[in-house]
Amino acid sequence: MIQLQQILVPTDFGETADLAIGYGAVLARTFHASLHLLHVLDDALIKNWQLEIYFPSLPNVCEELKAKAVARLAGTAPEPHGEALTTQRTARWGKPAEEVLRYAQDQAVDLIVIGTHGRSPLPRLLLGSVAENVVRRAPCPVLTVRQTPGIKEPTMIALKRILVATDFSEASQNALRYARAFADQFGAAIDVLHVLDDPFVYAPPLDTVVPPPSFYEELQNAARERLGQVVSEAERARYKARVVLKMGRPFAEILAYAQEQAVDLIVMGTHGRGPVAHALLGSVTERVVRRAPCPVLTVRHPEHEFVPP
Secondary structure, eight states, rough: OOOEEEEEEESSSHHHHHHHHHHHHHHHHHOOEEEEEEEEEEEEHHHTTHHHHHOTTTTHHHHHHHHHHHHTTTTOOOSSSSSSEEEEEEEEOOHHHHHHHHHHHHHHEEEEEEEEEEEEEHHHHHIIIIHHHHHHHHOOOOOEEOOTTTOOOOOGGOOEEEEOOSSSSSHHHHHHHHHHHHHHHHHHHEEEEEEEEOOHHHHHTGGGGGOOOHHHHHHHHHHHHHHHHSHHHHHHHTTTOEEEEEEOOOHHHHHHHHHHHTTEEEEEEEEEEEEOOOOHHHIIHHHHHOOOOOOOEEEEEEETTTOOO
16 A cells, blocks of 8 residues: 655745645645655855855855745745645755755655656756656655646646556556555546557667568557556456557657546656666656656656665
8 A cells, every 4th residue: 555654845946846846735635744845055066166265154154045945945835725734844955866865765755746847958957967866766756747738736636547657567566556546545547558669660670670460469469468467357447447558659659648638647667776777767757757748656666765876
């Protein structure tokens, strides 16, 4: 059973971060969790320029800036209608991604909700420096939220349809567990999508080979059989689940399906170790996070294990 007791939302006080805070607040209320708001003051300028050498009073200035950040945090958390939230506000100096990950580890955070920007060149800048780093290395699931016309106001969050992209791995099974938990809380339906990536189209030198007609039929039949094992008949009835098979580029088919079906949340499993995590993020998950028309929940496997850089 999935339990979300501690939810962390990093914020830089921008509009997208405010949207993430809204999502975090609604989820904290829904799951009866505590909400943690964290602002990291980037110390790169101080360290790179060795400003402490030239300004003896710099420590006092830094403490003043930190206090002002905490004061600003006090006014950033929307209180959803209903019960009050238990909210902890923290400001600290350091490298943003590192401090977010450290805080999540120290506080045994169950979910990080982080805002991302949606279109190049900003996605590369933000995802490369903070959000991607957090998604790749966080010791818990990460919900990425970006500012798009399709996203409603934070207090109006309503999940009606959840999409789980599966590759039949343990990570995907773990993602499905989270999808079930969110579906139970919000009364949402679940779609389970598997995309067959055609090796004879995208993988040289196979792209010069014409496979026999029976190849695709057998491939699709095998995939449908495995899909039938992912979601039981009882779960199909309970979650009004649809099991869908597509062929093409995985990230493109996931995004197209989410758009066509007006999906409210995409849930994806990621593998959690070094090069594997990076390869997966680079090829599928990162592209989905960057371009998705709705929030994306990435669930790393194994959970609660910090991934070193």
